[in-house]
Amino acid sequence: MLTAMTRLGLSDTIAAVATAPGSAGVGIVRVSGPDAHVVAGQVFQGRHTPAQTEGGRFLYGQFRSQTGERLDDGLCLVFRAPHSYTGEDVAEFQSHGSPAVLRSLLAATLAAGARPARPGEFTLRAYLAGRMDLTQAESVLNLVNAQGETARRQATLGLSGALSQQIAAIQHDVTRTLSAVQAMLDYPEEGVPHEEREEPLRRAEAQLSALIDTGRAGQVAAQGARLALIGAPNAGKSSLLNALLGYERSIVTPVPGTTRDYLEASMELAGVPITLVDTAGLRDTLDTIEAAGVQHARVLAGAADLVLRLEDGTRPREALEGVPETALLVQTKADLGSVWHDPAAICVSALTGEGLPELREHLRRRLLGDAGRQEVWLGSERQIEAARRALAHLRAAHTLPDDLAGYELEEALYALAEITGRDVQEDVIDGVFRNFCVGK
Numbered sequence: 001m002l003t004a005m006t007r008l009g010l011s012d013t014i015a016a017v018a019t020a021p022g023s024a025g026v027g028i029v030r031v032s033g034p035d036a037h038v039v040a041g042q043v044f045q046g047r048h049t050p051a052q053t054e055g056g057r058f059l060y061g062q063f064r065s066q067t068g069e070r071l072d073d074g075l076c077l078v079f080r081a082p083h084s085y086t087g088e089d090v091a092e093f094q095s096h097g098s099p100a101v102l103r104s105l106l107a108a109t110l111a112a113g114a115r116p117a118r119p120g121e122f123t124l125r126a127y128l129a130g131r132m133d134l135t136q137a138e139s140v141l142n143l144v145n146a147q148g149e150t151a152r153r154q155a156t157l158g159l160s161g162a163l164s165q166q167i168a169a170i171q172h173d174v175t176r177t178l179s180a181v182q183a184m185l186d187y188p189e190e191g192v193p194h195e196e197r198e199e200p201l202r203r204a205e206a207q208l209s210a211l212i213d214t215g216r217a218g219q220v221a222a223q224g225a226r227l228a229l230i231g232a233p234n235a236g237k238s239s240l241l242n243a244l245l246g247y248e249r250s251i252v253t254p255v256p257g258t259t260r261d262y263l264e265a266s267m268e269l270a271g272v273p274i275t276l277v278d279t280a281g282l283r284d285t286l287d288t289i290e291a292a293g294v295q296h297a298r299v300l301a302g303a304a305d306l307v308l309r310l311e312d313g314t315r316p317r318e319a320l321e322g323v324p325e326t327a328l329l330v331q332t333k334a335d336l337g338s339v340w341h342d343p344a345a346i347c348v349s350a351l352t353g354e355g356l357p358e359l360r361e362h363l364r365r366r367l368l369g370d371a372g373r374q375e376v377w378l379g380s381e382r383q384i385e386a387a388r389r390a391l392a393h394l395r396a397a398h399t400l401p402d403d404l405a406g407y408e409l410e411e412a413l414y415a416l417a418e419i420t421g422r423d424v425q426e427d428v429i430d431g432v433f434r435n436f437c438v439g440k
């Protein structure tokens with residue numbers, strides 16, 4: 001039978017390029033495992049060898065291939081177990097950041113006895129060494145992939161262990177409830193006060209439910225959102241797109257039908273990466289090119305995460321076909337006054353900028369909901385699913401007699417433990433680290 005250690009290859013020394021593909025000022029090859037310093041010593045030549053160097057030091061020298069050819073000059077950082085990212089002996093080569101140099105450095109390192117790291121294997125080792133739990137490992141992944149400020153902030157918070165602490169507080173309340181329930185069963189004559197069971201259970205339910213509500217915001221922050229501007233010709237779509245962007249991306253003229261093809265532009269709103277989509281004004285037209293643009297606009301409205309329905313405040317309202325019910329109504333050209341009023345409309349002027357802060361605030365709420373009230377958010381589909389399961393068990397416990405409630409509380413504790421994942425099944429761990437890139 002294979003031991004977990006050989007199957008996971010923990011006795012192997014692994015190596016990978018840790019920096020992004022492409023040219024950069026500096027590039028890094030990371031080596032981790034029991035032979036990291038010996039392997040590094042075969043590639044790196046300086047005044048001292050990595051194996052003789054204390055942890056936390058760096059050496060300057062030359063990198064050489066197996067045949068002795070000089071590949072580059074650079075730094076070798078030395079970390080000694082357990083004081084490294086993985087908790088193992090680690091050596092890091094910091095070279096000039098050229099793809100060709102990094103390829104040759106990695107090849108030399110593999111020739112010296114390391115094997116290529118699998119995706120996420122450095123972080124997997126950190127997890128197995130007890131240096132982080134699963135929420136922290138998932139935060140590493142989210143941090144590496146973070147495009148916007150909100151996703152970055154949440155990932156940094158998760159990496160610090162804030163989500164684990166929140167889960168621990170919920171686990172504490174569930175455990176207290178479970179003890180009270182068990183005391184009732186063991187010593188029915190003593191009678192545990194009702195509040196002793198009720199209060200922590202209610203608190204755990206409320207906290208877990210609030211945490212689950214942050215899951216969607218977390219996904220929006222990570223994945224970003226597409227925001228389509230839809231409306232009749234001349235409604236002011238291109239003007240509003242330019243005003244939100246802060247520069248003239250789209251052509252604006254007084255001629256209705258100016259925008260014919262759609263156009264996309266990137267920006268950040270509430271710390272979320274947003275793709276703004278400007279579209280052709282919706283109308284029946286005999287112009288073949290414009291008609292194709294109008295058709296596109298309807299498809300884009302259907303595919304967007306959020307639609308702004310723009311209507312000119314200076315003209316009587318007209319029916320618009322193909323705009324989703326959920327679209328946010330925006331009355332445009334507020335600086336010119338308005339001939340119609342709708343309490344649901346957000347009134348803006350692209351010309352003066354009035355109403356734009358209100359519009360941004362509405363968009364923030366649509367994108368992130370109430371999640372801003374919670375300090376930490378859930379950080380993956382896996383966490384959301386386990387939290388939902390835990391909550392369902394807590395709710396069931398609430399309605400059941402003590403002997404059956406105990407079972408539900410235990411199940412809730414298992415589901416919560418899965419989120420932070422100290423003693424979880426292998427398939428859960430595989431599921432987490434499968435999503436990583438090589439080198440992390």
Ligand SMILES: Nc1nc2c(c(=O)[nH]1)N(C=O)[C@@H](CNc1ccc(C(=O)N[C@@H](CCC(=O)O)C(=O)O)cc1)CN2
Pocket residue numbers: 028056079082083084085092
């Ligand atoms: N060059 C480089 N930069 C990097 C990383 C890396 O591996 N290499 N990281 C990786 O992805 C991140 C930082 N993560 C790290 C976490 C812990 C340790 C570490 O050696 N910890 C020791 C020593 C602490 C100390 O000296 O105070 C420890 O915790 O015992 C290193 C990197 C981001 N920047």
Ligand SMILES: Nc1nc2c(ncn2[C@@H]2O[C@H](COP(=O)(O)OP(=O)(O)OP(=O)(O)O)[C@@H](O)[C@H]2O)c(=O)[nH]1
Pocket residue numbers: 231232233234235236237238239240251252253254255256257258259260279280281282332333334335336348349350351352
């Ligand atoms: N005063 C004023 N004029 C505006 C405002 N927004 C747009 N306009 C004017 O309205 C006209 C049409 O604006 P666009 O932004 O091109 O309208 P559009 O919805 O993109 O039009 P199409 O591309 O033809 O569908 C232009 O003359 C703009 O200058 C506004 O907030 N105030």
Ligand SMILES: [Mg+2]
Pocket residue numbers: 237238239250251252258259278279
């Ligand atoms: Mg336009």
